[in-house]
Every structure is written in C-alpha cells, then in structure tokens.
Amino acid sequence: MWIFYVLLLFMVIACIIAVQTDNLLSSIICVGAVGAIGSLMFLLLYAPDIAITQVVVEVLALVVMLRVTISRDITFITGDREFFGTVTSIVIILIIFLAGIEVFRTLPAFGVPVFSQFSNAASQTYITEGLTKTGAANIVAAIILDYRGYDTLGEAAVLFTSIIGATVILRKETRKQVESAR
Amino acid sequence: MPYALCFLLFIIGLLCAVVKKNMVKIIIGLAIMEYAVNLFLIMLGYRAGGTAPIISPTDINPEGALVPEFTLSSVDPLPQALVLTSIVIGLGTLALMVSICIRTYEKYGTFDITQIRRLQG
C-alpha cells in the first residue's frame, strides 16, 4: 500500500514543476512524467487494459503538444493574471478542496470496492455471467462492446467530430482561394 | 488518504488552468485534470489483494462454470470500461485544443491571453 503513496507523491511533485516552471519544453516533459507514473499506478491497481492505453496515448499526446512549442519563438510569458482575480480564484479553489476532503469520508476505505456494498450491483452480473453470455474472457472488452456498446458508439462519434474540427481549423487554403485559382 | 492526494492533483491542474495566462499552460492544466479524474475512477474500484478482471483457463471448473473465488476477488470492471474510452477522447480533444492554439498564435503573434483580449480585429 505504501507504493501508492510514493507514486502519488512523485506525481504531485512533477505536477507542481509542470505548473510553475517558465520553460515550456520542461513543463511538457513533466506532464509526460505524470502520465507515465499514472500508467504504472494503473498496472498496480490491477487494470492492465488501462495501463496499455494510457502509456501509448500519453506518448502521442507528447508528440502533439511538442508541435506547439518547437520552432516557435518561445516567448517566456511568466506571471499570472491580474492580482484580484488570482486571489479570489485561489480562495474559492481552497474552499472546494476542503469540501471535497469531507466528501471522501462517505466513501468506503481505499481497498474496498464500492460495488461490494450493494447486493444487486451491475458489476456482479457482468463478472458472473460475462463468459457464458458473451464468450469473451476479457470482461472489460465484453462490457464496452456487448453490454454497453451504445456508449462506444458515442465515443466513436466524439472522436470523429474532434478530428473533423481539427482538420477544418488547420486547413491551409480557404474556399475563396480555391475558387480564385480556377 | 490516496483519494485526497488524487484530488490534490486535480486541484493543482484546476489552479493552473484558471490562474495562468500562457495558453500552453492552460492546455497543460486541462491535461493534468484529465489524468487525475481517470486515476480517481480506477481507484474507486480497487480491491486490495484482488485480481484483474480477465478470466484465465485456471479460473473455470471442468464443467465450464466460473470458480467462486474469482467473483470474490476480482476488481470492479465497470470503471475500467468507462476510463478506457475517456482516455482516448482526451487525446482527441487535446489535438483540437492544440490546433486552436496554433491558429490563435498565427493570428495574434502571442500566446498571452490578456493581449488577445485587448487587441481589436
């Protein structure tokens, strides 16, 4: 159990470095470190599917974010926004943090899953009947493609839309240029 | 207690997205918030001393039914299914944010959002 505390502490330190440093390149590298330690934590939390997905997605996210900082004038814009807005936001966020800590007392302790408190939880049905009803040995794959396939359709739609949006924004010639070239 | 540290990670990302004035720092804050939320969802389903929700050939009887120790010791598979799609959607929205950021830099010449508010046209 102590390994979780050590890894979470590393993540918090890397996150603070990523937020506070002035050099954009080193802050992006620290975000990569947060993602890599997160993937290790997923492996220790018995979620191997998520660990594989997290590590490859984080590599591609680094490649995409590096495109913004390389080959530009890296103007060292430091400092925060105007003073009064900053202080107000920090106070409000501190209040949210303290309220959130109180909410965590209602959850069961770490190490006891939430679904074991209820007798008719959906996860129990998925675990006991997953192999015989769907034939898949990987219960997570059976959930996302058989029991909850509609959510996967929604996810495919969201990914498609965001890629279309990025394609349209990064277009090089507009319609007027194409028509005037004819 | 690990829940509190994960929430602290989320709060640091939120502070970065609200307080900083460099556009790339705002994107970094949003990415850190996504990592923290995914980690919290997986931590909700963790069972100490459990096994991953993948059935191997040693977990079934000779008749083909599931051994009861597996259902007593497996972790929750439902949050893992939610987080799996959430991670890939996070990558798609990050690509969209980065493309908006590059276009704004091309139009205004700076990453500073206070400057962008005051320029006209």
Next chain:
Amino acid sequence: MKGMTVIVKTVSSWTKVLIFLFGIYIVLFGHLTPGGGFAGGVILACSYVLLLLAYGREFAEKNLSLGTASKLDCAGSLLFAAIALTGFLYGSASFFYNFIQQEYLAGHNTAFKLVSAGIIPLANIAIGLKVGASLFMIVILLSAFRPEMSGREKE
C-alpha cells in the same frame, strides 16, 4: 519537415514493422488478453508517426496519403455502425445484439479461442482502424501546418 540521420532511418525502418505487428496483435486478441480496439488503434497510429518523424513529411505522405487515411477512418466508422445495425435482423431486435454469439455459437464451448465471442473481435477491428487512421491524420496535419507570418518561416 525534414528527416533525420541515416542511423535513425535504418533502425526505424526495422522497428516500425514490429510496432505495426504488435498493434495488430493487440487489436485481434482484444477479447482474450488486455488491450482491445482503442489501445491497438493508437499503437497502429504510432508506427506511422515513427515513419513521419524519421523520414520527413513528404515520404510519409507518399506512404499513406491524407485522402487514404480519411477514407479508412470513414470505413472503420461505417463498419462499426453496420455491425451494430445487423442486430435488427434477428429475433430479439435490439441495437448491438451479439447475434453471432447468441444464435450460432451458444452451446459450443469456444472460450479462450481466437474465433469466439461473436461480434466483439469484428467490432475491435473496426474501432482499431478508425482510431488509428484518425490519429495519424491529426499528426500529419499538425506537422504540415506552417503559419503564414511575415518573416517567420521556420522549419
């Protein structure tokens, strides 16, 4: 976007094939071992991103052009929707009805084999195709974008 030195080009021409093969394995065995369509699709996109980074953008566009990647993306989505809609042809008409498993394979003991679990491997292949093609398109577009600013033509 220019390429890199000869050493990097040679080594990456061997490793990108291995990464592509690994991505296909993760997609195909998604119903037996950890992985699935999403992780496998991102790995497939990563192999093409390696090609882009090592050889430069013109070579990568000759290998898999933007039009082809866009068509593969649409084909993956339409295949996924078609698999979901064929559930309506069978008795208990519902969206995403696992018709192969319930009608043809139920009763046979096909656990832990590659050909099992009905529509799940087919849907994994469709999702892997879609996610891989989308992410490759976005990285190509981000590397091809050159801002037209006066006097700032950087490579």
